[in-house]
Amino acid sequence: MREHRSGTGTEHAYRVREFEAFVAGAAGRLLHAATLLTAETRTRNPHARTLLTAALAHTYAVWGRLRDEDPYDLTRRDLAARFARTARRYRAGRGGVLSALHPQERLVVVLRLYEGVAEEQVGALLGLPEARVRAVCARSVAALRATSDRDAGTAA
Amino acid sequence: MTRHEDKEAAVRRMLDTPHPPVPADLAVRAAASGARRARLERVARRLLWGLFVVAAVAFAVWASAARPWEVPPAETTPPLEGW
Numbered sequence: 001m002r003e004h005r006s007g008t009g010t011e012h013a014y015r016v017r018e019f020e021a022f023v024a025g026a027a028g029r030l031l032h033a034a035t036l037l038t039a040e041t042r043t044r045n046p047h048a049r050t051l052l053t054a055a056l057a058h059t060y061a062v063w064g065r066l067r068d069e070d071p072y073d074l075t076r077r078d079l080a081a082r083f084a085r086t087a088r089r090y091r092a093g094r095g096g097v098l099s100a101l102h103p104q105e106r107l108v109v110v111l112r113l114y115e116g117v118a119e120e121q122v123g124a125l126l127g128l129p130e131a132r133v134r135a136v137c138a139r140s141v142a143a144l145r146a147t148s149d150r151d152a153g154t155a156a
Numbered sequence: 157m158t159r160h161e162d163k164e165a166a167v168r169r170m171l172d173t174p175h176p177p178v179p180a181d182l183a184v185r186a187a188a189s190g191a192r193r194a195r196l197e198r199v200a201r202r203l204l205w206g207l208f209v210v211a212a213v214a215f216a217v218w219a220s221a222a223r224p225w226e227v228p229p230a231e232t233t234p235p236l237e238g239w
Contacts, residue, residue, distance in 0.1 A: 016187055023183035028175040035176050042176045049179060053186050060190025061197070097170055113164060114171045141163050148170065 019060055026072050027052070030079065036110050037083050037103075039096035047090065055079040076115060080107060080125055100147050105140040112137050 034048035035041075055078040059071055066074070083090070084107060093099020098106045107126060111117040112133070119137075123130045 019187055020183045023186065027178045027182055031178055031182075032173075032175040036171060042173065045176055048176075049182070053182060053189065056182070056186035057190035057193060060187050061194040063190075097173070109167065110171070113168050138160070141160075141167050144167050144170065145163055148166075 015063060019063055022059075022071050023056060026075065027056075030055075030072075030075060033076070033110055033114060034079060034083075036096060036098055036114060037079075037106050038090050039093035039099040039101075039106065041095045044094075047094075051079060051082055055082055076111075076117075077125060080111060083107060084126060098144070100143060101140050105136055105143075108133055108136045109140045109144075113141075 031045070031048060031052050034052045035045040038045065038047040038051065040046075040048055055075050058078045059075045062074070063071070083103070087103035087107075090103050090106075093101075098109060101109065104126070108122060111122045111125070112119065117125075119130050119133050122128075123133045126133070128136075
């Protein structure tokens with residue numbers, strides 16, 4: 001509504017430019033995180049792209065209402081929530097590094113280890129107690145180490 | 157460094173592969189879809205407000221006509237006569 005009253009073309013263009021600058025800076029890292037989540041490969045990641053496009057669309061929709069919020073954090077949270085909602089689709093790995101893990105384990109590993117989000121924030125995001133996040137993370141790390149050791153063993 | 161942290165660092169290295177190439181039209185598509193979503197939300201919000209206003213007006217009109225707070229005239233008591 002406010003947009004319409006003061007919705008001049010220049011303001012809209014400014015907002016689009018700002019958003020595009022944000023995407024140019026953040027999309028690479030976010031797409032990598034999304035690709036890790038959907039366990040797709042670096043070159044073939046249509047699901048990760050769809051997820052990220054939807055999350056970025058949400059960020060754009062609230063762009064004018066962002067106060068002191070970090071758009072990167074907002075997009076990451078939306079991406080994680082979106083992935084958690086549709087996790088059943090991604091149960092089967094598609095050749096990514098985390099293919100061996102369940103969707104929830106992937107979420108915890110990516111948020112904790114790749115994105116470096118604090119345990120209590122991951123817990124709040126996924127609706128899990130902190131101890132459970134720690135346990136899932138430790139279990140996933142152990143599983144990943146085991147698979148990578150096995151791969152190294154077969155390769156050698 | 158403990159063994160556990162060692163393992164976590166190894167997994168971190170495993171995740172830290174080069175980023176996938178970002179499609180060139182990602183920002184444009186996201187902006188278009190986000191603008192559509194914002195517009196839909198705006199329309200839905202206006203519709204709900206309109207509905208609320210209509211309901212409030214309808215209630216006010218009905219209440220002023222029916223006056224449901226007034227005690228209805230007694231129908232069972234026989235009229236007092238010859239007092």
